[in-house]
Amino acid sequence: MTVHVAAAATGxxxxxxxxxTRDGLRGFRAALPLWLGIVPFGVAFGMMARSAGFSVFEAQxxxxxxxxxxxxxxxxxxxxxxxxxxxIVTSTLLINLRHxxxxxxxxxxxxxxxxxxxxxxxLLTDEAFGVFAAAGERSFAFLLGVELSMFLAWNAATxxxxxxxxxxxxxxxxxxxxxxxxxxxxxxxxxxxxxRQLGVAALxxxxxxxxxxxxxxxxxxxxxxxTSAAVGAALGAPGPAPQQEISRAPQEAP
Amino acid sequence: xSHLPLIAGMALVTFxxxxxxxxxxxxxxxxxxRFVELVxxxxxxxxxxxxxxxxxxxxLVRVGAAAAAAVATWYSRRxxxxxxxxxxxxxxxx
Numbered sequence: 001m002t003v004h005v006a007a008a009a010t011g012x013x014x015x016x017x018x019x020x021t022r023d024g025l026r027g028f029r030a031a032l033p034l035w036l037g038i039v040p041f042g043v044a045f046g047m048m049a050r051s052a053g054f055s056v057f058e059a060q061x062x063x064x065x066x067x068x069x070x071x072x073x074x075x076x077x078x079x080x081x082x083x084x085x086x087x088i089v090t091s092t093l094l095i096n097l098r099h100x101x102x103x104x105x106x107x108x109x110x111x112x113x114x115x116x117x118x119x120x121x122x123l124l125t126d127e128a129f130g131v132f133a134a135a136g137e138r139s140f141a142f143l144l145g146v147e148l149s150m151f152l153a154w155n156a157a158t159x160x161x162x163x164x165x166x167x168x169x170x171x172x173x174x175x176x177x178x179x180x181x182x183x184x185x186x187x188x189x190x191x192x193x194x195x196r197q198l199g200v201a202a203l204x205x206x207x208x209x210x211x212x213x214x215x216x217x218x219x220x221x222x223x224x225x226x227t228s229a230a231v232g233a234a235l236g237a238p239g240p241a242p243q244q245e246i247s248r249a250p251q252e253a254p
Numbered sequence: 255x256s257h258l259p260l261i262a263g264m265a266l267v268t269f270x271x272x273x274x275x276x277x278x279x280x281x282x283x284x285x286x287x288r289f290v291e292l293v294x295x296x297x298x299x300x301x302x303x304x305x306x307x308x309x310x311x312x313x314l315v316r317v318g319a320a321a322a323a324a325v326a327t328w329y330s331r332r333x334x335x336x337x338x339x340x341x342x343x344x345x346x347x348x
Contacts (some may be wrong), residue, residue, distance in 0.1 A: 034335040065265040089263035103275015106292040121273040133294035181306040186336035188298035204296040205303035224300035233289035
């Protein structure tokens with residue numbers, strides 16, 4: 001069932017949608033290719049958590065309430081190395097700071113009630129943001145579908161890892177960690193539509209490469225992405241003029 | 255030893271960072287809107303640059319496979335085609 005909410009924006013009627021069940025299912029399916037990268041690391045987290053002394057319940061509770069793969073993996077590694085709660089929580093804050101940018105971008109793109117905002121925030125991950133932004137969608141239902149797809153994959157994999165993890169070899173040995181940069185590269189290719197956006201992407205990549213040598217990993221993304229987006233914004237409008245638009249490959253024949 | 259305090263602390267700060275972005279005031283300046291529009295491509299590029307080379311000394315192979323993935327995505331306009339192409343190129347070149 002589609003719900004349309006009419007809203008006034010800059011003096012003209014603008015239709016915003018909460019979206020439909022169909023939008024939610026489309027969002028769920030759109031995130032399926034990323035399961036290939038999510039599942040092995042969810043299993044790895046479950047296995048590492050058990051090794052670090054977590055019960056099956058505690059490991060699952062972390063995946064449900066924190067739902068942040070990088071932070072969770074880092075947390076169990078730090079715990080195994082003897083780090084305290086305060087240090088691990090601080091590290092979690094730093095590694096997740098980039099999510100502030102995601103919320104800023106999403107707020108402008110989709111109308112959210114306070115409850116929907118809280119739900120969307122809890123389930124927000126790099127992958128969910130990437131799929132939603134690349135798809136150019138504007139409904140909460142689609143966003144929720146993407147987020148729930150990632151949530152289901154991560155939590156199912158965590159459970160598998162805590163119960164059967166000893167049977168699974170290290171994901172890095174098989175290059176499964178390569179899926180993440182590949183997934184974001186495809187989203188980048190599909191999102192760039194102007195020379196200005198291409199320039200911002202190139203600047204962000206250069207800054208990330210440079211920052212990686214000097215900054216902790218959790219700050220690299222925030223500094224590189226925030227700085228390059230700010231530079232691009234300061235230099236003028238990002239929309240393509242007809243002569244500046246990057247030509248796109250012809251659509252696949254049906 | 256219970257890990258519940260650790261889990262609670264991590265959940266709190268993670269939710270706070272995610273919710274903070276949604277709560278930043280509704281700015282409508284042209285520069286702010288341009289910034290918001292550019293955040294996705296900037297973020298995607300930063301993530302790729304920071305992680306494409308990996309940590310196992312396979313940087314050149316991975317960059318080459320990533321190039322194959324980019325070309326496949328460009329022509330197919332399908333993310334899953336690019337991911338599969340990149341993984342195949344990586345497996346063949348390893």
